[in-house]
Amino acid sequence: MWWFGGTDLGIDLGTASVLVYVKGKGIVLKEPSVVAIDKNTNKVLAVGEDARQMIGRTPGNIVAIRPLRDGVISDYDVTEKMLKYFIKKAYGYKKLLRPRVVVCIPCEATEVEKRAVQDAAYNAGAREVHLIEEPIAAAIGAGLDISKPTGWMVVDIGGGTTDIAVISLSGIVVRNSIKVAGDKFDESIVAYMRKKYKLMIGERTAEDLKVNIGCAFKRDEDISMEIKGRDLISGLPKNILITSEEIRMALQEPVNAIADAVHQVLEKTPPELAADISDNGILMTGGGSLLWGLDKFIEERTKVPVKVAEDAISCVAKGTGVSLDYIDVLEDSSIKRRKKA
Numbered sequence: 001m002w003w004f005g006g007t008d009l010g011i012d013l014g015t016a017s018v019l020v021y022v023k024g025k026g027i028v029l030k031e032p033s034v035v036a037i038d039k040n041t042n043k044v045l046a047v048g049e050d051a052r053q054m055i056g057r058t059p060g061n062i063v064a065i066r067p068l069r070d071g072v073i074s075d076y077d078v079t080e081k082m083l084k085y086f087i088k089k090a091y092g093y094k095k096l097l098r099p100r101v102v103v104c105i106p107c108e109a110t111e112v113e114k115r116a117v118q119d120a121a122y123n124a125g126a127r128e129v130h131l132i133e134e135p136i137a138a139a140i141g142a143g144l145d146i147s148k149p150t151g152w153m154v155v156d157i158g159g160g161t162t163d164i165a166v167i168s169l170s171g172i173v174v175r176n177s178i179k180v181a182g183d184k185f186d187e188s189i190v191a192y193m194r195k196k197y198k199l200m201i202g203e204r205t206a207e208d209l210k211v212n213i214g215c216a217f218k219r220d221e222d223i224s225m226e227i228k229g230r231d232l233i234s235g236l237p238k239n240i241l242i243t244s245e246e247i248r249m250a251l252q253e254p255v256n257a258i259a260d261a262v263h264q265v266l267e268k269t270p271p272e273l274a275a276d277i278s279d280n281g282i283l284m285t286g287g288g289s290l291l292w293g294l295d296k297f298i299e300e301r302t303k304v305p306v307k308v309a310e311d312a313i314s315c316v317a318k319g320t321g322v323s324l325d326y327i328d329v330l331e332d333s334s335i336k337r338r339k340k341a
């Protein structure tokens, strides 16, 4: 049966994952931002988790693509296909009215990057597209009351970008966005294994190491994990036992880059707001903030208390969803246009 009613959607279009929030229902979809394509026919074979399973394991004619890199669209056509699939899955197939959507973007996205997100969402089936900056969405999703003249600092560490913002009166006062986040952590682990053990490992293995034993701060007790890779000298498969302390060493460069960026934002923060932040603490959101000890590491470097938000991975999607209630206010900051015929 066809249904005429429209629903609004909040979409966290992330480098690592896409989350869709349906007004009145909450988060209904959370899948990796991966698409598997048959290169011969250009047909989409799988999207999301099914496609992620194929990374590094596809035959010649099939490619598993991550269409967003560093927080922005790097493969426009594939992003559009992926969005279309997720919107249909979350919204249902048999509705005549296309949805209004709010999509989040990194806080220093260029006009061209914003336009690419909007076009992809329109072409994927949205009737109206509004944009919201990730730190604002993260703060709302974490339950902060950002409407008052009080300073809050949010550090959202995703897969591609770390967005740092000082927020007051619902706006960003000081901001910084760096292309160092979860993906760079993985790349640093791959590089460390290659250099130290002459072992080639895939990005999924690197991510497993990061999530399971990784840390930014020295653990009281070292833990370890066995991994499989390919020996670069013999060319044969090889197993190695890796400790958490080694992963801490491997992650030093990107972890320091994030702490430096937070420090720089604090330096530029007006004194009244800096005093508020020192009382309220820094709030970390995003999957990257779950790296063990990263809160403690930043706390030591900045001397400001740091807290990881509850359900840190879902904050941006939740905030994007909550902002659907204020979609008409968002209109001012979004470039609205009709889908081209």
Ligand SMILES: Nc1ncnc2c1ncn2[C@@H]1O[C@H](COP(=O)(O)OP(=O)(O)OP(=O)(O)O)[C@@H](O)[C@H]1O
Binding pocket: 012, 013, 014, 015, 016, 017, 018, 070, 071, 072, 157, 158, 159, 160, 161, 162, 181, 182, 183, 207, 210, 211, 214, 285, 286, 287, 288, 289, 290, 291, 292, 313
């Ligand atoms: N427990 C964990 N420890 C360390 N890292 C984690 C953990 N869980 C998830 N991550 C990492 O979080 C990152 C994804 O976070 P998130 O889903 O917030 O990013 P995103 O919104 O897709 O990215 P972006 O906002 O940069 O576009 C990945 O790099 C993932 O490996």
